[in-house]
Amino acid sequence: MLSGLTPPFFAALEDSHRILIAGMGGGFDVFCGLPLYFALRAEGRDVVLGNLSFTSFSPLMPRPVAPSLIEVTPDLLVQPGEYFPEYYLSRWLATQKEPSSVYAFQKVGVQPLLHAYRALIHHLKIDTIILIDGGTDALMRGDEIDLGTPHEDAVSLAAVNELKDVKRFVVSLGFGIDRFHGVSHWNVLEATAELARDGAYLGSFSLTPDMRPVQLYRDACEAVFEQMPRHVSIVNSSILGAIWGEYGNHHATERTRGSELWINPLMAQYWCYELGAVAECLQYREALMNTFTMSDVDRVIGAHREAVTIRPRFELPI
Structure with a gap:
């Protein structure tokens, strides 16, 4: 790559050695x-995977690292077809001779999630956290006409923003996917422009089929989808279709039948940001800080929406 045209995100990662990539x-x-995981691993970095989990944590679940945090490994006892993406990813990683632990964060409010992140940073000596958003609704500040699915993104953002001794980034993949949930991507580009003015937008770059990390990403998704056929990921299926050249109303999974999709090349692009600046834009972040459950989070978002003036909807003029 021409050094003068390298996205600033790569330079920001130059001194990162123990990196946590976590689904927000x-x-x-x-x-x-x-794709980031495999690219960074190929450079010799120590990279760990984590995810805010939708799986119910049993009191008997092995390997708790801390309250609201477990280490998922291929030897867990899981019922076939059970919704547990982290487990099936762990199994696939083991087949690739990759480190197979995937750390699962419980779906909780900011305070217990912050405690879990602090525990994992201490446990693994993490120096950098990259929060990954499948889609772009993590950039919604709170007064848009539709926020998409904000609860989990906002909790992850607010919690990781409190971690001052590590580098912190937000990276999104899947521009256009949140149209499925009513998001106007006019607002996404507006937020990116505001972050660019503050020096917090770290550039974007595309994933293409010839890239080995992208091929491994597809292999992982296909393997896990086969194990969880009733829960094929709409987001990742759409992104993979976009990478491999599908366009328009293309349906890779029966889960989207009956809706109109816009699969497009922008879905195959990583958009990178300084996490602290993204968190500062979240209008109800301070109100989230004392939440402990997702019910608390729902009340905070609901109260904010009632108190704020909702801006009119704008669509992309293209």
Whole structure:
């Protein structure tokens, strides 16, 4: 790559050695970080995967690192087909001779999630955290006409923002996907422009089929989808379709039948930001700080939406 045109994100990672790539919105978000994971591993970095988990944590679940945090490994006892993306990813990683632990954060409020992140940083000596958003609704500040699915993203953002001794970034993949949840991408680009003015937008770059980390990302997704056929990820299926050249109303999974999709090349692009600046834009971040459960989070977001003036909807003029 021409050194003068390298996205600033790469330079920001230059001194990072122990990196946690964590899905911030739960579900399959961590899979959106796999191209970065494999690229950084190929450079010799120590990289760990984590995810805000939608799986219920049993009191008997082995390997708790801390309250609200478990280490998922291939030898867990899991019922076939159970919704547990972190487990099936762990199994696939083991087949690739990669470190197979995936750390799962419980779906909780900011205070217990912050405690879990602090425990994992201490446990693994993490120096850098990259929060991965499958989609772009993590950039919604709170007064847009539609926020997408904000709860998990906002909790992860608020918690990691409190970690002052590590580098922190937000990286999104899947521009356009949140249209499925009503998000106007006019707001996404508006937020990116505001962050650029503050020097907090660290550039974007595309994933293409010839890249080995991207091929491994596809292999991982396909292997896990086969193990969880009722829960194929709409986000990652759409991104993979975009990378391999699908366009328009293309449906890779039956889960999207009956809706109109816009699969497009922008879905295959990583968008990178300084996490602290993104967190500063979240209008209800301070109100989230004393939350302990997702019910608390829901009340905070609801109260904010009632108190704020909702801006009108704008669509991209293209």
